Each structure stands twice: as C-alpha cells, then as structure tokens.
Amino acid sequence: MSGSMELNAALWSFLPFNCVDRVLSYLPVPDLCRYCLVCKGWNRLISTREFGALCAQNAAERDPSFIVIRYRRVHDSPQRSSVRSPEPSGESPAGCCFLDLNTRRWHTVEDDDIKYRHELHHFYTGMDGGLVCQYSLKKRREGLAIVVYNPIGKTLKELPTAPCHSSSTEFPELHMIVDSSSQSFKIFLINHNFNNVEFLACPGISQEDRSKLLNDPLVRVYDSITNKWKSLTNPYSCVARGILDVCCVMFRGYLYFLLGCTFTAGTYPLWRYNLSEDVWENVPMNMPGRCIIPQLIVSDNRLYVVAWWLERVMFQLNGMSRRCRFEVSEIKISDMVQKTLFCMANEEVMEAFDIKNERVQCDLCPIIASGFGRNSILFIAKSSRKLMVYDLERRSWSQLPQIPLGRITDEDYFEAGKPMNLMLPNASW
Template sequence: METQATAIPKLPNDVVIEILTRLPVKSLLRFKCVCKSWLSLISSQEFAKSHLRNSKKSSNFTHHRIMLNYRGNLKQCSVQSLFYEPISDAFDTDYYHYSVRDSRNFVWVVGSCDGLICLAINKKDLILWNPSTRISKKLPDFAVKINFGSYFAYGLGFDKSSNDYKVVGFFNNNRDLSEVIVKIYSLKNDEWKRIKNFKGRWLMDDPATFANGKLHWISNSDLELKSGWDIVSLDLETEEYGILEMPAYVKSGFYSRLGASEGSLYVLCSHLSNAEVWIMDDCNQSWNKVVTIPYIDDFLKYTYKRALYVLKNGEVLLLCGSKFVIFDSRDCSFRYPEIRNSGEVITASTYLESLVSPLL
C-alpha cells in the first residue's frame, strides 16, 4: 500500500528573515547561492541593517573581532575567544591586493564603524574595507599636500540623519600646530569637502573615537576660551565642534586614551600606581569612574596601555604593550590570553562583522 509523501513544512518569510539576521556573515555569504530570493534578500541594504542591529545586541561577542597590526601585516581574531579561552588563533586577512606587502608601503587602521574599516596606506591613500565580505573601495584624493613633518589623522563614523558613512581627515602643516585643516568625505556622495578649520593645539596619536554620532579626540583647544587637555568632538550631522571636559583627576595622570565600548565613550587614564576607566553617562553628560586597575607588577606599570572593551560586568580587555590582558574588577584578577599564529602586536582595533558595503 502506497503512502502519501509528507509535505515539507515551509516557514513564514518573516521567521526565515529573523533566523538569517542572527547568523554569521560567513554563513550568509554562502547562503546567497541557495536561491535567487535569498541572494536578493541577503544582498539588500535593509537586511544588512537588520543583521547589524542584531549583531550589536549580541551579548556573547559572537560577531565581534579585533584587527591586529603586526608591523603592517593585518590579522584578525575573535573577541569571544579572547574573553573565554586561554589561547586564541589569529587569521590572515585579504588586504594584500592593495600591494601593502611591498616593503615600501605600510598600512594602518585609522577608523572602524559598523563593520567598515578605513585603511591608510603610505600616509594618504585611504581605503574603505569590509574584511568580513572582502568588499573595498579606494577613496578619491583629498587634495591636501602632506609635507615632511606634517601632522595628520583620520576618523570614521556614521551620520544617522543622512544615512551616510563619513571619513574625516585632519591635516596640519604648521610647525606650531595652531590651526588644523579639516575635510569630510561622504560615502554617499563619493567626494571630499572642507569644513571650518579647527583652531587649537591637538593631541591625536590615534584615530578619532566614534560614539553617539560624534568623532572625539584629546586636544588642547582655544574653543570657548577653555584651556588644558580636554576632549574635542565633531558632530557628523551638524559639522560643529564641541568640548567635553575630562574629569579633573584624569588630567593629572601620565596619559589618557579614548575608546568606545557597548555604545559609550570612555577614557583610560594611567597614573603612578594604577589606571582608571571613566565612562560618559550620555543622559546626564557626566563622567562615572567604573574601574580602577592596580599595577601588580612592573609589566602593568610600565607598558603603554589601551582599553579595547569595557564591559558592564566589570571586565576590561587591555592591550598592554604587545600583549592582551583581561582585568576583572569583581575579584581583582588578571588573565593573560595568548594568540597563536601571530607576531608582535603593534596596535589593535575592534570591529563588528557585518554586511555593510562600502559600495553604496
């Protein structure tokens, strides 16, 4: 007796989309080959935005990565692995087609936002790159001559009002660093434009930090007649500068470094016997000290420190010199995760795996 074949149940489209937006980028790129409808869906900007929102909300760092720079050689590793495993693996990236492996060239990560990374090659050649999808775009020349001894830096962020990713270039050819030429590149318009110069001495040894629609950097500015080292911001929507005063105790430290973690701006300050992490309360526009990191040995005391992640549970992922350190303020303990398949880390940048394309 023949039996009737059981029909395979079909999930509603909205359920399929909800499932897909929670998957890793690597899987989604393979799933484009399943059928034309999935190719169209996964390739759409709407799907990329939904996937990005879910990735940001993930609590276990499934989609979070760190780009490692080994004297111009870029590799990446998993943030989840660094936090939860004693040994992590570093994996090669595909940036080689930019000819940066030529000994005359060098590459720096000068910005990261929503899965896009801005690379600077030979000081002035800028590339927007999504290392997860391997899609890239070379930016047009910003038409500012960089002389020997010139000071310059960059930043990358997102302007919600125009749904546009923007790269900002800061250039100074004056010896006294008294006035800085500022240009903004719009990915949507694919062009640079010059905005109002920034007046004041600056300190920008890192890319500008993006948080809450603004790029931030530490500077000594004459804006609003204030003095001393504070945090200067540039609003990507209004293109206006602002000043955010650092906590007084932070100013007395040896050095300070900005960063952004879980959507909030923070500053790490190194003192003689410890380091402190202060986070900005966006609602009250006030600083809250969240972690004090004691120097239990000379390694922690004398290495240059940068905080890559500051978690609400009290853990902090630090890059100390060329080594990663995790401090847990709940029991005042330290962990020292190792990374295989790598060399000496010069610097590290965080990024989020996403489907966001630099080709709008």
C-alpha cells in the first residue's frame, strides 16, 4: 500500500499545474479546505479567486452534494425544555449545519463573530449556491439592511440599504438566486404584506399617501453586478388586492409567484416574471381550495407546489380548530393543469416525521420542502429535525440522517434548509 501511495504522489508531482487545478476543481469544498495543507503550491492554487470561480462553475453542473441548515440556538426556560443553551443570557448562538450526501455525515460551523449573533434577524433567510443572506438590524431606521455571507469562509458583505415598503412594517420575504457562471447573485424582496385595502379605505388618508401606497412595489431586486436595488413593475391586479402571503421559485427562466390575496378567497393566483424583459404574466390557473403555507419548488426541471390545504373549520366550546391535509402537486405549465401526486392527513405526517403533539399546532406541522437530486423532493420537519426524501418516480420514501441539533419546543430553532453546493472562501461574489 505504501508503495502505491508513493507512486501516486510521484505522478502528482509530474502533472502539469493546469491539469492539477482541473482535477482538484471537481472535489468538494470541505476536501479542498483540507488539501490547502498538502503543500505551498496547492495552498496558493486553492486560495486564488480564479480557482474558486472554476470550482463554482463545475459545482453548478452537478447535483448538490450538501444539505445546508441555517440555525440558531434558542434560549428556553427549564419549564419549556430540558435543552439549555450554555451561552450567557442575551446571546443567541447561530451557525450552519452541513450534511455531506456522499458520506452521510453532518458537520457544524458556529458563527464565532459577535456581529453574526447580535445583528442578524433570524426569521427570514435566503440561501443559494453556497451563500446565505439575512436582514441586519443595526440600520432598521434607515431602511432594510441585508448582509450576504459565505458560511465556509465566514466572509460577509453588506448590501446597499433597500427602501422600506410604505404599506408594511414587516420584513419582506427574501429570495436569493446565485449564478455560478457569472459569479453574481440577485436578491428579491417580496412584500408579502402587500395589503393596501385597509389603508385605501381609511377616509383620513391623504392623496399623497394614497399615491405612494398605490405605487409601492410588490418586489424589489438587488443585482450584485450593478450593486444597486431597483423596483419591479407591479402586476396590474396587485394594486387592487391585498397580498396575504407569497412564495416564489425560479423555473425555466421565469420567477414564478403564488400569491394569496384577500379578495380571492379559495384560490391562489399564479404569476410569473420575466427578468430580462421586466414583464409580468398571469398564468391562467388558480390553486383551488384554501392553501396554507404554500411552497413552490423545482425538481428535475418540473414545477411543484407543496402546501397544507384547509378541509374544514370546526367551532367548539374551547375555540376554533381546523382539519388540514398535506399535499404535493405538479403544476404542468404547458397544459395549464395541476396534478395531485399524493396527500397525507396531519396524523400521518406526524407519525412519518416523528412529530410530538405538544410541540406543534394541532392542525398542521411545519415542513420545509425543496427539490432534491433527480426527480425527488426533500422534506424537513422543523420540530423533530427529521429529513425524508420522496422519490417521485418510484413513489417511495427514504430517510436521511437527522439534523444534529436536538429536539426543543421552539419551531424557529432553524430558519432555512436547502440542498446546494458550497463555495470556497476565496470565490469572488
């Protein structure tokens, strides 16, 4: 064995340097971080921006090899949970967990800089292509401050402050798209509280405020190439309706939006936005029924919607309760139809994901969904930290190693989870 290793080492030393960087660029980022210690030549190579860009381009051509979970450790009282944070009062440690899909092992990277812990708003998180974006709280009065960082290299970039939406005091939804070929990214701020009905109905509102409210954009976008924010044109019907919630995903060159509106009870309009032409199109199909927490996802170049659907509302002496079902459907844009793939009752979901009654709402369980590999969907249960993969062709389930964060009562223990490749610290972004 030792002779074989010596021979391999000798072969490596005779390889042209441009061949070495091509071979190394196909390796996973954690391996490359370790290989920086092999020799000075490899360390210099792996530390260049050109090599980081080459690795990102190669990674974009293959399936994601990691599942990234952005988390924070929540302080719980002894009455609420047996899991206690060792950190002093007032601090909320955060970081990222990485599941290597090749070795099936979890790795944890803590945020060791104090600015991560105190300045980031943990409710809204966007991630793609090895980068993570979150709101910063230090400039809230000046506008919406957002930071983008690489959790591997712990390098952080503050974006120009985005204007606040005039019709909402809430943070807009964050959606991030990384283009590995151009080493650029876009961040979309989606005003999910785009609800102007109450304001416009108020007799005391001035004409100036009314005009400002009607022109409040549904979406603002940041482009890293120009380093500027711009407001997108509004879909014409949105200025006459209130948006309750929204989800979006990039699919075949369009950004698709599923909008929940106050004046479209029982339906969810589907819109898509053409980034190159700045044009909105209404897709002539509505999601039937009452949809709760919808998620648009893409798997193997097919579009799906994952959501809880309200079946009925029951009024009892101790209050109101709902009966919901968990459903996955494919949206076939070419035929303008929605095809249900499978549905599960809440009790079935709780059993499949090992969810306990006392830790969730009685009518639905928080589940994060995303496209996964070839024709599969990844489901992550927030309360039990259990990961399940559904094969859409075989109609079968498989389980991945559980997130190593422990089980506690707070559903917001982690903010986001997504399969994606990682990015070297030296990659230019």
